[in-house]
Amino acid sequence: MPELPEVQSTVDYLRERVQGERVTAATVFWSRTISGIKPADFSRQLVGCEIVDVFRRGKFVCIRLAGGRSPFLLVHLRMSGSLDVVSSKNAPAVHDRITIELANGKSVRFNDTRKFGRMYLVERLEQVTGGLGVEPLSEEFSLAFLTAGMRGRKRLAKALLLDQSFIAGLGNIYVDESLWKAQIHPKARSHKVPHAKLAALHSAIRETLTEAISLLGTDFGDHVVDGGMYKPLVYGREDEPCSRCGTSIKRIVVGQRGTHLCPKCQRV
DNA sequence: CAAACTCCCTGTTAGC
DNA sequence: TGCTAACAGGGAGTTT
Numbered sequence: 001m002p003e004l005p006e007v008q009s010t011v012d013y014l015r016e017r018v019q020g021e022r023v024t025a026a027t028v029f030w031s032r033t034i035s036g037i038k039p040a041d042f043s044r045q046l047v048g049c050e051i052v053d054v055f056r057r058g059k060f061v062c063i064r065l066a067g068g069r070s071p072f073l074l075v076h077l078r079m080s081g082s083l084d085v086v087s088s089k090n091a092p093a094v095h096d097r098i099t100i101e102l103a104n105g106k107s108v109r110f111n112d113t114r115k116f117g118r119m120y121l122v123e124r125l126e127q128v129t130g131g132l133g134v135e136p137l138s139e140e141f142s143l144a145f146l147t148a149g150m151r152g153r154k155r156l157a158k159a160l161l162l163d164q165s166f167i168a169g170l171g172n173i174y175v176d177e178s179l180w181k182a183q184i185h186p187k188a189r190s191h192k193v194p195h196a197k198l199a200a201l202h203s204a205i206r207e208t209l210t211e212a213i214s215l216l217g218t219d220f221g222d223h224v225v226d227g228g229m230y231k232p233l234v235y236g237r238e239d240e241p242c243s244r245c246g247t248s249i250k251r252i253v254v255g256q257r258g259t260h261l262c263p264k265c266q267r268v
Numbered sequence: 269c270a271a272a273c274t275c276c277c278t279g280t281t282a283g284c
Numbered sequence: 285t286g287c288t289a290a291c292a293g294g295g296a297g298t299t300t
Contacts, residue, residue, distance in 0.1 A: 076294085080277090114292095116295085256272075
């Protein structure tokens with residue numbers, strides 16, 4: 001499940017390979033992957049554009065284009081999406097949904113087994129990312145911001161941290177990891193978390209994301225970012241010992257999401 | 269306002 | 285062994 005660190009890895013991978021290249025063709029194999037535009041229009045608008053830059057906003061891969069009507073191509077990988085740059089001579093892979101051919105003989109392939117991923121071609125970035133909250137690694141994400149956000153609402157801690165309009169980029173894995181580090185129960189009420197734990201949470205979020213980015217993300221589940229070496233401490237470790245106290249990690253459901261925690265370290 | 273549910277999808281896995 | 289049903293999960297939309 002690509003979250004902020006995995007998306008960042010994808011962005012870095014992509015930028016290195018496509019920046020400055022020109023689009024020569026674009027093919028849509030699964031039309032529902034592109035939002036609000038028909039395959040023919042999608043192709044027509046992309047062909048001839050130059051890829052100026054690739055960056056990240058929340059969990060979106062943002063590709064800035066020049067020379068066309070819509071200067072932003074945004075990609076959300078959702079559950080199983082991945083972007084690869086391969087030789088245009090390569091036949092499309094089984095779950096390739098979109099292919100964008102470049103003038104240098106390479107192609108960007110959007111592969112997405114479960115078809116939840118989406119691409120958007122828009123004039124303004126905000127048309128897609130307008131509702132996103134703060135970047136957790138930015139200056140704006142201060143302890144004061146986190147405190148105000150948590151205290152200002154009465155939500156389950158985990159549900160609020162997953163809310164992209166609050167903090168952009170956190171997903172199931174890194175929320176479980178961060179809550180474990182800060183010793184906060186996922187079902188704790190956001191407005192009742194003591195200040196000391198909010199401070200711990202703030203640090204935990206930044207440290208976990210920073211570490212995961214340096215390791216190119218997590219290699220877990222059905223998403224495989226090449227070389228992703230971050231090893232979760234609680235996520236996906238049901239029945240394994242908590243690395244802090246040895247108690248068996250438990251799996252519960254919070255907000256319809258599988259949730260991993262240490263029942264001893266994280267009390268409601 | 270918060271939270272549960274539904275839907276979109278398919279590979280994997282539990283159950284028979 | 286072989287089949288089927290349940291399950292997972294991000295986000296948008298709907299209902300409670």
